[in-house]
Amino acid sequence: MTTLPTSTARKLGLVIDLDTCVGCHACVISCKGWNTENYGAPLSDQDPYGADPSGTFLNRVHSYEIQPPDLGQGAAPAQLIHFPKSCLHCEDAPCVTVCPTGASYKRVEDGIVLVNESDCIGCGLCAWACPYGAREMDAQAKVMKKCTLCVDRIYNENLPEEDREPACVRTCPSNARHFGDFADPDSNVSILTAERGGMDLMPEMGTKPVNKYLPPRVKDRDRSQDVDILAPLLAPIATETKGFLGWLDKALDVLPGSSKGGN
Amino acid sequence: MHPAPSVIIFSTLSGLGFGLLIFLGLGMPAATGFIAFVFFTIAYLLAVGGLIASTFHLGHPERALKAFSQWRSSWLSREGICAVAALIVMALYGIGLVFFEARWGLLGIIGALLSFATVFTTSMIYAQMKTVPRWNNTTTPAMFLSICIAGGALLAGEVRIAMPLLVLAGLAQVGHWVFGDRALRDSGTTLATATGLGARGEVRSFEPPHTGTNYLLREFVFQIGRKHALKLRVIAVVLMVVVPLLLLMTQSHILAALAVLSHLAGVSAARWLFFAEAEHVVGLYYGRR
Numbered sequence: 001m002t003t004l005p006t007s008t009a010r011k012l013g014l015v016i017d018l019d020t021c022v023g024c025h026a027c028v029i030s031c032k033g034w035n036t037e038n039y040g041a042p043l044s045d046q047d048p049y050g051a052d053p054s055g056t057f058l059n060r061v062h063s064y065e066i067q068p069p070d071l072g073q074g075a076a077p078a079q080l081i082h083f084p085k086s087c088l089h090c091e092d093a094p095c096v097t098v099c100p101t102g103a104s105y106k107r108v109e110d111g112i113v114l115v116n117e118s119d120c121i122g123c124g125l126c127a128w129a130c131p132y133g134a135r136e137m138d139a140q141a142k143v144m145k146k147c148t149l150c151v152d153r154i155y156n157e158n159l160p161e162e163d164r165e166p167a168c169v170r171t172c173p174s175n176a177r178h179f180g181d182f183a184d185p186d187s188n189v190s191i192l193t194a195e196r197g198g199m200d201l202m203p204e205m206g207t208k209p210v211n212k213y214l215p216p217r218v219k220d221r222d223r224s225q226d227v228d229i230l231a232p233l234l235a236p237i238a239t240e241t242k243g244f245l246g247w248l249d250k251a252l253d254v255l256p257g258s259s260k261g262g263n
Numbered sequence: 264m265h266p267a268p269s270v271i272i273f274s275t276l277s278g279l280g281f282g283l284l285i286f287l288g289l290g291m292p293a294a295t296g297f298i299a300f301v302f303f304t305i306a307y308l309l310a311v312g313g314l315i316a317s318t319f320h321l322g323h324p325e326r327a328l329k330a331f332s333q334w335r336s337s338w339l340s341r342e343g344i345c346a347v348a349a350l351i352v353m354a355l356y357g358i359g360l361v362f363f364e365a366r367w368g369l370l371g372i373i374g375a376l377l378s379f380a381t382v383f384t385t386s387m388i389y390a391q392m393k394t395v396p397r398w399n400n401t402t403t404p405a406m407f408l409s410i411c412i413a414g415g416a417l418l419a420g421e422v423r424i425a426m427p428l429l430v431l432a433g434l435a436q437v438g439h440w441v442f443g444d445r446a447l448r449d450s451g452t453t454l455a456t457a458t459g460l461g462a463r464g465e466v467r468s469f470e471p472p473h474t475g476t477n478y479l480l481r482e483f484v485f486q487i488g489r490k491h492a493l494k495l496r497v498i499a500v501v502l503m504v505v506v507p508l509l510l511l512m513t514q515s516h517i518l519a520a521l522a523v524l525s526h527l528a529g530v531s532a533a534r535w536l537f538f539a540e541a542e543h544v545v546g547l548y549y550g551r552r
Contacts (some may be wrong), residue, residue, distance in 0.1 A: 018460075028472070054478075055522055064454075064460065066460055067464045100331075100339040119326065121327055126339075127479075127482065127483075128392055129393075137322065202457055222533065
């Protein structure tokens, strides 16, 4: 049924910390690995070792440069933000309602947006409706692939308890990805979102994404007025050069054409 | 958006076919017997041919029957249901005209309404896409519907009705372009809102996620041909409206057939532009549009 549930018992999703993501793409690879070997059609590659390789990924990491505005003291240095992007499991998911077959659905119990691959006709309309580029048609299987929030891990009692979270979260070496229930105000993800000002992507699209992004902390500030208490201790001790280098320094100074500045 | 030939052929041909069915359903022309048979054959070849072409872009056309199930939420599902209903009702109406010389008027009106609704549902598949601001407005259904009825009148040989409708279709098409050209800007969606980083400064795409291409870029970030867009727009309107109008003024049957072909070519060019010029917001994540 492609009408959306009015509310879901839980709201499972991710918090992605743009402050700590180092752009290593480990989440991309672990996602591809898990979702190729487990639930649903594998994530195929086309021409993987050839001149024009491409393939299906459920998670991709972009990198953006932010140039802060010049506030009168010279522009602060540009900041580089690594930006992982996967399905945001929107509350008002436009990809679900456009599906003509009922293959796309949002689960009432936990809010995960899934595709029933045996019902998918591969029309691609859900990918058109998604503003985030979270859905990709697999060129081999001809069905729509998307993030399942590793639904086959998080409830999987055959896995050790610490592994019952999405592969991308489990693998992230910088703890930039967090998994939890946004319907619970005391969950790790709800607390992170509240404390760090978690934000929606393209809020004007009205999709009400469940996944939240934590904005990067401001790293650069004007340091010209700072007092450095270590500075006196770090002043150079040797004022005159000695030995062979000292002689060379003086000898070269005698020659014409030496510059004034510098030591 | 990638201008898939199957979808362009579908919307062009079936739009014209259902347009003709609308006029046949309303008794224009009031033909019966063999002449009615010819008219209905043309209409069904166009409408059904277009619908078959549309299944070519499906990954799994063998499951197409499932697409009739989600009419509560999906415009694509509604389109399928309307199309089949229109074709069935108009077939019954056509049987009356062709074989019994009988015009079952109410059936014709219902069939005409269903044909009109089919083209409306087609247009709403595009108009509902918030992700493509150029499509997400009322000019999209206005353009699809006005072109459908103008083409239908032209094909039905209703010259006096066709001429003003062609002008209307041209205006609707130009309106769609004028409105569409500023739709992305007016939507307020930029790389700044897409990343949520706009408050911190100027955001620029520094590095894409991969060195090659992918499904998203192939399907949604189609930029080829945009530099010729203005020329193509002029060609499309001339072929779609101006040439048919001039040919219709001659009152010649052979030239009227040429007018239909010219109209068809013009609509095809306009539909190619409809996709090729449409910017999907996902392109912003890649620093493109």
